[in-house]
Amino acid sequence: MTELRHRGPGEDDVLKQQQQQQQQESEVRTDGEAPSDSEIKPDPGVPSTVDDTPEVLNKALSGMSSRWKNWWVRGILTLAMISFFFIIIYLGPMVLMMIVLCVQIKCFHEIIMIGYSVYHSYHLPWFRTLSWYFLLCVNYFFYGETVTDYFSALVQREEPLRILSKYHRFISFTLYLTGFCMFVLSLVKKHYRLQFYMFGWTHVTLLIVVTQSHLIIHNLFEGMIWFIVPISCVICNDIMAYMFGFFFGRTPLIKLSPKKTWEGFIGGFFATVVFGLLLSYVMAGWRYFVCPVEFNNDSNRFEVDCEPSDLFQLQDYTLPSVLQSLIGWETVRIYPFQIHSVALSAFASLIGPFGGFFASGFKRAFKIKDFANTIPGHGGIMDRFDCQYLMATFVNVYIGSFIRGPNPSRVMQQLLALRLDQQLHIFNTLRAHLIDKGLLSANQEATAA
């Protein structure tokens, strides 16, 4: 298999290879003809597959046939990635945020590189600078919004941070505008269309990659369990669907990915739901996972300690009679969170794969086998994370809609920022509302501390 060649040359040499291959290519190619997965010709205009497998691994597996070798490489790398994931979780929220940022930057880089190779625009004036500049701007905007919310006390203390946060939107917009004007000024007569394509490509990539990673960080701040369980469900679905497909797969699922089967899809669904239930049961017992991440102002570090909310307290649920006769229990003690985990797992197994199909379609459209060659046996970072993206948004929307409403402390801050007469007006309206609802009696208000 092609990835077992020695580690290839660096980026510039890859481009030279591309150009040599292009000259051998025929002139006109109609688009969309997708070779099936088995014809893995290194396509021109694409970074040719280099073998990143470490030497030590190559040596250890040198005896086997290439098919088994590939399987072993994939398996070992999978285990390596999963263990790495657990180590990072152990290291804490700060490290997790850094890792999310790194993954985002790498995904952005991979997609932009594909754009360069599709459009031969690697040497376009200014464009590499502009793409990274836009990435920086959008990240600054999003991370600034997060920091302002969660680190409010820290921000209020430090004077420069306070000004940055007060005029944050204005500063971000100015930075973005600078990039926009630079783009307009950099338009070169022969390359208008290319430049607009790359501009569009950059913005769509930013839209996909940066917003999602921002939402992942939001989920993380709700409680690490909202970060870990969704990601694990997607990983589990990947692995389980593969196994079920391997052992029982017969009917193909979708033309885009000929290796996927209905048996794998359905088997993966049930396995992921069960896995999700078990994993949430295990995790919901630990405060470290369950409590919202907070920044402690005094000790200047992250704190994950609280009274677990109702979601994470064991409760008795009466089983419906059907299940009662089956299992022989009348009630069962589970965390309410486990019920939510069923919804998360169902989404991860039923809709998450559409993110994978989207990425497969994208790869076929641009005739690439993998997004990049970062991970031996697996491809690029985007290849591993394509299903995660829809999941991150879903979890964020789910939390926002069903678990918690707006953040009360944030609302309080906004209240205190109003003028005093406006506060008084709101106070009276709220009082009337609460009395209406019976939460406050008319004379109780006078004695409430």
Add this chain to the structure above:
Amino acid sequence: MTELRKRGGGDRDAENISDKDTDGDDRIGVGGEGDRDSKPDTDTPEVQPSVDNTPKCLNKALAGMSSRWKNWWIRGILTLTMISGFFLIIYMGPLPLMLMVLAIQIKCFQEIITIGYRVYHSYELPWFRTLSWYFLLCVNYFFYGETVAENFGNLVQRDEPLQFLVRYHRFISFALYLLGFCMFVLSLVKKHYRLQFYMFAWTHVTLLIVVSQSHLVIQNLFEGLIWFIVPISTVICNDITAYICGFFFGRTPLIKLSPKKTWEGFIGGFFSTVMFGFIFAYLLAQYNYFVCPVEYSESNSFLIDCEPSDLFVLQDYTLPSVLQTVFRWKTVKLYPFQIHSIALSTFASLIGPFGGFFASGFKRAFKIKDFADTIPGHGGIMDRFDCQYLVATFVHVYLTSFIRGPNPSKVLQQVLVLQPEQQLSIFNALKSHLTETGMIPPAIRGP
């Protein structure tokens, strides 16, 4: 001039905008040729056949003149028509204004998407027209839903189904979007993968540009009609005065992208626009109708009545001594808003044109003369509104950063959505805060 030919066929005619050869620059395998834009624009055969939309009566009235003057007159008459239409709709109130913004947004979206179809010959692509409009609908639903939830609180509180829709608004919008996304994935057809991805991306970038900006325009409108009228007027004024200054004094070209623009026009336009903005702001700031935030009252109608905020109350400013000697006044009575209007006009004249250059670059890149032919003499709606977009975002960012703090009714909405226990705790915290600052008397122990 080319736009005076008779109206041609419909979209099918546009097939002769053959971009098949220009598509070559984005195909893998064409060795290093790069873009085919090396031909100057004038001998490009790919310009769309300009259709003449001029109404027959106008054509008759101007039949005598030479074509150059005829064009000038058509442009002039249409400009006046558009400006009067603008004033008429302002007079009619906020709701027609919102509807007009929505209609313009839909037309801009349609114009840009049609260009995409022509560039990629993807008009017949299965499902794609439906999906583009569906995505437009979803994103509009999301944004307008947020607007309704924030500003029409009274209406929402009363209606049970509306309350449900507002509470789960994000989830519903996301589900709708996902549906479109999954339909897109399922519609991928073997021979057309790349085209379909291009159109998907084209649609999303267009949505990003067009829909988000129109949403911001509506947000600005709710702050007060003056925040809607003054920016748009300054952009229009800058267009016109830069053209006039360039016409009379123009010598040095400004930027290669738009050869007709000159530095003299640019700078002359800047000064005229700042003055115009200053005077126009003075005129508008006197009327409550323009100055007050738009609110939706209990009686199912829009209410624009309030005590004008400090921005719109005349104040005395001492002129710096330089200007004192020039004008021989010591102080001058201005609205503080006029100072802000200088910032808005400056942005509209200095940075707004970059939106125009962007659109010019776009038209050159895709070898089109105008976005469409909706307005005779002017081109499409996008041609008129290309400079407005950056300005709308700027005004919104300016408003939120420098003018207003949080909106009290919005904050109240948020409080009412919280859980009862959270409301109680906020109530208590607020009460202690207000008691401290002396706004309410200390609690009296009751029975």
